[in-house]
Every structure is written in structure tokens, then in C-alpha cells.
Amino acid sequence: MASIYNKLFAKFYDLFMNGFEKGLVKNRQELVSGLKGRVLEVGSGTGVNFEFYNEDAQVVAIEPSTPMIRVSKAKQCHCQSIDFLNISITDEVLFEHIEEQSFDFIISTLVLCTVNNPKQAILNYKKLLKPNGKLVVLEHIHSSKKTHKRLQNFANPFWNVFSEGCNLNRNTDKLLLEGGFKPLEHKYFVRSLKWVQGVYEKD
16 A cells, blocks of 8 residues: 555656756657557656657556556556556566566666666566667766765765655666666766666667
8 A cells, every 4th residue: 555655756746856857858758759569668657758659659657656657647648558567677576467578668767766676677677678679768877076976975865765765876877788788879968967868779
């Protein structure tokens, strides 16, 4: 059963993130709008990506928060094919619900900062993608500037509790490379935080 905090977090998440998300609209649209085939969206949250999916995408949206799923379902367009699973990408029973090598694309946007075991999540990404499948990523990462790195390290324990597990200081770009993915398209940018955006294939 979801806690009161979980319910409130889901209810006010979009309002809280509104200003922040305005700066990411083009990035999300660029990554999501052209996808076709079977798509797994990991940590679909309140459905921020849903407006960008076209009719050729058959989406499975997995999300461990029941209140988040309730909010996201209201954003599903009638012309879209989106199935929901109330589960985490690192859940032990994940492969009882989803077959290995069954997706053309996996979407990971603002996910690997939060999952309890990002290395396991990345391993599962590899297992779930078809041999020629692609991983689509938009994640904030640890700053490369010393002062910012120290500030993020200091603030992280407090932010982690407030934001339901989000971490400000993960080197997600390095974890992806270490986990066996190589970038086909890849770029960094700074918008309040440092970000990595890219399309990856299995190494």
C-alpha cells in the first residue's frame, strides 16, 4: 500500500518539476518521438514522455509507484498503445512478467539516478533489448567541476530522502560504458545539473 508521502509526491510531482521540465521538452521530444516497435519505458513516473510517442510505438511502461501510475494513465492518448506494469527494473520477478530480448528500444529518462541498484538495472536493460535494440538515455549525472561535485556530495543525503531516492552524484555515463553499452549518439549539456543524452547499443 502506498504511503501518504508517496501519494502526495505523485500528486505534486509535475507541479514541482514544471520549471525544470520546461528545459527538457526538446530533449525528450528528440529522443522519443521517432521510436517505432516495442518500447519499454523504465520508471515511467507521471507519464512525462507519453505526449511524444507516436502511433507506431507499442509501449510497456514499468513503474514501481502505484500513485505515479494513476497520474500517468490520465495522460495516455486514446491512439497510443501503452501497457502498464507496477514493478521495478531491478525487481527479482521482472522476467516473470517480461521476456528477455523482446524490445526494440528501452527509454531511461531520469531513472538511473533513483534505482536502488543501477548496475543491475543496466544489466537488465541488456537482457531485455533485442540483439539490435537501442537504449535511449536522458539522465543527470555528477558534475565534473570540483566545487559542484562537493556541493552535490554534501546535499545528496538530504535530497535523496526528499526526492524518493534520487541521487545527485551518480556517474551514470560511466556506469553505462562499464555495463556494456556504447554510444551511437552522445552529448553532454548543463541545465542546472550536468546531463548526458544519448542512444546506445549493446557492446
